[in-house]
Amino acid sequence: MRTTRTFPFRRPAAPAATPGSAATLTVDDLSVRYGGVRAVGSISFSVGPGESVGIIGANGAGKTSTLKALMGLVPRGGGSITLGGLDLTRVRARDMVRHGIGYVPEGRHVFPGLTVEKNLLLGAYARRWDAGTRATLAEVHQLFPVLGEMGQRLAGALSGGQQQMLSIGRALMSRPRILLLDEPSMGLSPKLVGEILSALTRLREEGMSLLLVEQNATLTFGATSHCLVMENGAVAMTGTSGELSRDVRVRRIYLGL
Template identity: 85%
Template sequence: MRKIPAPRTETAATLTVEDLSVHYGGVCAVRSIGFSVEPGASVGIIGANGAGKTSTLKVLMGLVPRSGGRVTLGERDLTRVRARDMVRHGIGYVPEGRHVFPGLSVEKNLLLGAYARRWDDETRATLEEVHQLFPMLREMSGRLAGALSGGQQQMLAIGRALMARPRLLLLDEPSMGLSPKLVGFILDTLQRLREEGLSLLLVEQNAKLTFGATSHCLVMENGTVAMTGTSEELSQDTRVRQIYLGL
């Protein structure tokens, strides 16, 4: 059985987003949104291109500046924390398009995911757990990441994020460009991560995948949160079925 890397052992914490806004020049990409991700919960964000989904994840990770609002993880205010320090606070990030380091080996990509940890027995154990979750990464450990297929790179990007043992994992379009078989594999992996207690915040255009991998979901339109509810409720909502499921 594939083993899941254990989340951090620190006290579980809720991610709280309050009145968050993002501007690019004079364009408002995210407008005063708010939501929370409880410990061990899995929350999805769906919406059309340009709805503000990716911008939401990027501002949470400190990759783009906010124009207003507040982000906290438990009692810790993350609003002004730099991107390179977010991982130290227990947040992992799998970006859209994977963004692995193509000129480095698979193994070195994974080890870079543990840059905020000491290289000790605990980190070695995490690497072994990632290898068990994605056996392909062990088999291809010496291969350049740029030579991998899109699906293999997606596994590497998820494994790299797990090397930091996050409490909360942000994933941006993990199914992009993957075959239906690999999409199913990624869905299975996310469900296992969820069952092991890792909090997930998933951005996806694939609404079916999102509903299958999450317990609650937000629908974004034009930078705002247009609808919220359980994934089961939204999957049966007439408007959602027509717009996002094509039914």
């Protein structure tokens, strides 16, 4: 039976750089180029406190490039990115977590030679080990019980779905103001996709700000309140997830029909 206990994820501490500011992510005219090739051109959107936004599109639409540009992992061609008033274009990628951004990369990228518990604790490297951090660890175990049960198992011995849960749990250990997820359903069975959807839905219900990049439109529509549909590096459509899930134009853009 589902517990009614409230997650602490809904009340993340404000980063020291912008104390007390609202955790609104604002992206304005962001562009990404690889050499002379434009991957993303002038994309704009925002994710408000407690809001969940999805970005869907076919392969090569520019979804992952957008997320990597937000994290500073690829060169930006222009535009502005702010979180609660902080200019993220001036923040190094390695410092993003200290400013309240949790990142779940495509392909999971857990540390296979370390235990599940150590992988999770690495997610809290920017925090002190205190009662608050221990409480966050307990909440991650509550969200994904298998991580608590397999705490001393090597991460490399987990299934793909369990590693995805570990990757999400590790990002949550920093108590992010917004969680960015890149293709969390990739390579997973329908059953495990359903479990990931349930976890993201629960985080959404508890007020976690989410930005989800996915090819799986069904998962995205279920886990988010609003969506952007990307095509050839640009935003082709925006709307509520419910509206877009019923729009025949999304099938044409997304599926090429």
